[in-house]
Amino acid sequence: MSFDYQSAFENALGAVHREGRYRVFADLERQCGRFPAATVHLEDGSTKEITVWCSNDYLGMGQDPRVLEAMHGALKHVGAGAGGTRNIAGTTHYHVLLEQELASLHQKEAALLFTSGYIGNEATLSTLARLLPGVVILSDELNHASMIQGIKGGRCEKLIWRHNDVAHLEELLAALPEDQPKIVAFESVYSMDGDIAPIGEIAAVAKKYGALTYLDEVHGVGLYGEQGGGVAERDGLLGEIDIVEGTLGKAIGVMGGYIAGDAVLVDAVRSFASSFIFTTALSPVLVAGALASVRALKEGQELRALHQKRAAQLKAALTERGLPVMESESHIVPLLVGDPVHCKGISDRLLHEYGVYVQPINYPTVPRGTERLRFSPTPLHTEEHIAHLVDALDELWAMCKLAREENTPLHLAAQ
16 A cells, blocks of 8 residues: 555644644735735635735835836846856846945955845855865854754754853854864844844854854845845944855845945855855846946835834834733834743734734744744834734733733754
8 A cells, every 4th residue: 555645744734733834924005105005805705904014024125116127127137037046147236236235334355145044044054065175153042943954954063052142152163173173153133032243242252263254134135224125234343254144135125135345255155155156146137236236225215214213113113011021122012922822812803803913923933932923123114104003912912811021031942
């Protein structure tokens, strides 16, 4: 009798359903020019206007007129697609310009585009692991899945240091041979808890022991620094970081990922990373939009300042009601639920009864027992949006008899 493949899939899905963490994608249409408004298509065939509270398009640049104009222009100028890999089809000039702009943004010699931030991390870390004989990568315990996958793909030695614990990092580095190649990999803003790494301290310890620094700035690019270069730029530390990895799909508002660093290092990744070499290049239309967005965000601080103001207003309003806002020093506002069924249930009721869209964050994205709603206020959310959201959450917390604990720090291991 042959293997019952169907039952295997059904059993796996059944386990996810029983745990209350089965994921349902909301069928949305963002309304161009009216962000954060969107239309949701419901299962009964009806539609409803909602307010999006969980987009990583942190500044609404995905609908910025300058970005849209650049994309329309590129579509008319060169067409829709890149024509293949950059090795086969060549590189469109938009790619060259954007890589130059990104290198400048992070004060590096060169940059390299990937089809996503995930691929940027996976490709770069796995390639560095293969190119540096005997390398050990020291990874913060809350690093993103893409970084973990890249390290695994490199099949090198990995050491995990406690989240943002510089003393533990130094302890691990000090135990390694002086001449062994080392990479310290960490993020600037951790997207589920909203905390920020002590970049200067980490970089100083890494330099002391001869390690390269690899900084994932995907939740910092565009949002921090005089030109939007991220937390490292804000803190004057770009010169202390060897490799910056970023995304074009969050604050930049389009799609794609990249690294920036010394020219020879970037060239080595370009020449050896399979997921760069054998992948069709980003559409020049997307690249043109990202280029316009990066240039716009380098020009002024207005959007960044208003973004921080809205995040602070939301945190204050939630705290005033006694709702359990988790400690966050960044723009990310996580609200602890602590139970996957309640988390999904509150998310559903917010959507259907209050016109508020926020996805439940359950295991394995976060550890069990730390299930949460993760809010992403933008400059385009108004004070009225905030008041409506907080009123809705206050009512649902009372209905569900959930705990009201303020400023709950929860930094638990994800690896």
